[in-house]
Amino acid sequence: MDNKKHILITGGAGFIGSHVVRLFVIKYPDYHIFNLDALTYAGNLENVEDISNKPNYTFIHGDITDLDLLRQLFDKHGITDVIHLAAESHVDRSIEDPLQFVRTNVMGTVNLLEAARKKWSPREAHTFYHVSTDEVYGSLGATGLFTENTPYDPNSPYSASKASSDHFVRAYGETYNISHVISNCSNNYGPNHYPEKLIPLFINRILNNKPLPVYGDGNYTRDWLYVEDHATAIDLIFHEGKNGETYNVGGHNEWKNIDLVQLLCDQMDQKLDRPIGSSRKLITYVKDRPGHDLRYAIDSSKLQRELGWKPSRDFQVGLQQTIDWYLENPQWLEKTNG
Ligand code: NAD
Structure with a gap:
């Protein structure tokens, strides 16, 4: 076996994972990237098609709930590090079927840790990196930010499963x-x-003139970050983060859902040459999701101060680029059947 890093990235056919896999495969030709993904409804190999022929990339179709498979992979490929993103990630689905979230997010993470524990010696340099969510912290009121010291207080089966897997990693x-x-x-x-998920769902629905269901009064507030900025944060934390530490990642970019949906409507109207304001008529308010967190907002100053990261993408520009991508890739949208 050579001495180079053999990194197992899980969930690399999904949304964030595909951006992380691409960044690592291209930026680090000396590493070998093993992308392990079960290709659930959320996984799509087209997301990484552009790098699939690179010599430092291998796709493995497999499930993190299969401990025997993970042990074989660690043995066969001499896995040196794990960047773990594979998960069930949709809050509404977690309310329908919490057990699936426990199986994948909790058991899957513990399986990966078990495979690593049996194979890795504490004297060697290895990193197990868990990519998690701010939803583990629960809900904020009108003010304040989540810091790394905010106590965990998850409210949905999804966030509880991610909180649990964070605890297992620690x-x-x-x-x-x-x-x-x-x-x-x-x-x-x-x-x-x-x-x-909200932004691509609504792009698709605006495109097809379908109603835009906004939960409750639309005042739920989220902090939005462009996916490539998250991928650069993951790169930095993987290489320079300190053992045992947690880093919060966020865009300092809070939007009430209703304001975001209106902005999306107007940008889409402009793109589709529709009268500005016409897509806003598609907005309908629907019954709230149970356990819905009012507001999430991240204080990422530790990551900025200690590792020098900062988000690069202006939100209006990033949103425009996102809309452009979906309009240029209608076959992707159709295949995913959203
Ligand atoms: P996603 O749903 O788009 O992708 C998840 C990927 O994991 C898919 O490719 C899927 O096929 C794969 N997967 C699911 N179950 C698996 C299993 N049992 N074995 C192997 N692969 C499996 O998710 P995403 O939005 O890209 O999120 C990736 C990670 O980042 C998740 O851990 C999520 O909790 C975390 N996260 C997401 C966000 C966000 O806004 N999307 C924010 C913070 C953290």
């Missing part, structure tokens, strides 16, 4: 000396986002 670090980092990031947007 516990394996403490108990078995597995070198680890965790990042908790705000809402991402950008190309390749499965159209069950």
